[in-house]
């Protein structure tokens with residue numbers, strides 16, 4: 266892995282475009298250099314093992330948890346390696362990103378949950394965007410076909426979770442849809458673009474529209490779970506699973522909504538989607554409990570604020586979405602970039618960014634998986650790292666313009 270570390274200094278050359286403010290260039294370059302070195306260490310562990318390991322989070326004993334291909338988080342580490350390849354140009358990362366993506370390729374056939382969009386989009390989606398490899402295209406379209414099996418026409422939505430096993434079977438739901446599901450729609454839009462089959466696009470639009478109608482409160486915040494009747498498509502209840510309470514604002518859910526509807530606007534040009542993304546963003550921005558550093562509490566209504574855990578993953582996802590929004594032809598685009606910049610400055614500070622070789626070689630500390638399930642509390646999460654790198658890449662492009 267020597268070249269991965271050695272190449273880090275070359276990254277400094279890559280992002281110093283003319284006209285770019287030096288402070289911004291230094292920030293980007295320093296973060297690329299750190300990510301290159303830190304992920305280089307994770308790669309060293311994987312390559313030394315001789316197996317395909319997929320770093321996900323830390324276990325309670327502080328060892329790294331490596332997930333299998335069917336875990337909803339299996340695309341984030343391969344995706345991070347793709348993004349790091351783009352940020353550095355390190356050719357070794359190109360072959361590793363391909364290898365790690367192929368290590369979880371079987372996810373394209375999963376039909377028992379909705380997460381195939383996260384999984385295949387972050388891995389093969391980035392791979393196809395970067396290389397145009399037609400083999401990756403096949404994987405994307407197959408994944409969209411698998412996801413389509415979860416479309417429930419009576420309600421016009423993609424069912425997120427099955428209800429016949431695990432803790433989901435204990436909630437009395439029929440057809441639960443979680444706000445996270447908006448993040449799977451990008452795969453559907455891309456699959457139509459790549460295959461010419463418009464059914465994926467139609468499902469995505471139907472899901473986005475019904476979700477907008479049912480899953481949001483008048484203040485712009487969203488519920489986590491909407492349960493639909495499979496008999497007549499009506500809403501049976503509005504719940505939470507990972508938030509503090511049914512009526513609270515679970516922060517990562519708000520982040521998924523902001524990011525998800527930004528993608529829907531990009532892919533369809535329908536303004537109602539960006540209006541929703543911005544309404545939810547403004548809800549978070551103006552929330553009385555939003556901390557000064559803009560890294561949200563895990564739930565904005567958690568009862569012990571300010572003594573509650575933060576969720577760096579929500580912050581990174583919001584920053585990445587805001588960079589994209591700032592490039593759209595919308596009023597106030599500079600304001601969105603400045604907000605994202607502030608998040609990134611704070612995530613990259615010692616308060617959230619790990620020191621080299623610590624934190625299980627993950628980039629960011631202080632995320633929350635699910636407090637109600639007593640799982641992954643105040644830990645690194647591979648999706649926090651993924652959206653941090655994506656935001657960094659988007660910032661680099663903006664600064665170089």
Ligand code: GLY
Nearest residue numbers: 337445507517634
């Ligand atoms: N999609 C699961 C989560 O956000 O934790």
